[in-house]
Amino acid sequence: MALPGAGEIVERLRPLESCRDLTRSAVNYHIDYLTSAKLRLRTGNEDETRVGAKREDLVTLALRFDLVREEHLALLPQRLLGYAH
Secondary structure, eight states, X not given: OOXXXXXXXXXXXXXXXXXXXXXXXXXXXXXXXXIIIISOOOXXXXXXXXXXXHHHHHHHHHHHTTOSOHHHHTTSOOOOTTOOO
């Protein structure tokens, strides 16, 4: 299963009141901040600049340490019909 891109993340979160003004740039900024500054997941790897690789690292960390569970996913708005998973 492929991870959603920044645009898909924005589409999924926009129905939430706190995410109405969310942009792709903001999603990418947060991914970059978490992986590079806060968690320092990559050091000197040539994939460091790829947002997709950073997103994958962030998801791997969240799953490994059980930071995201089924009850958290249930808080997300339902997917729209025709939305590919």
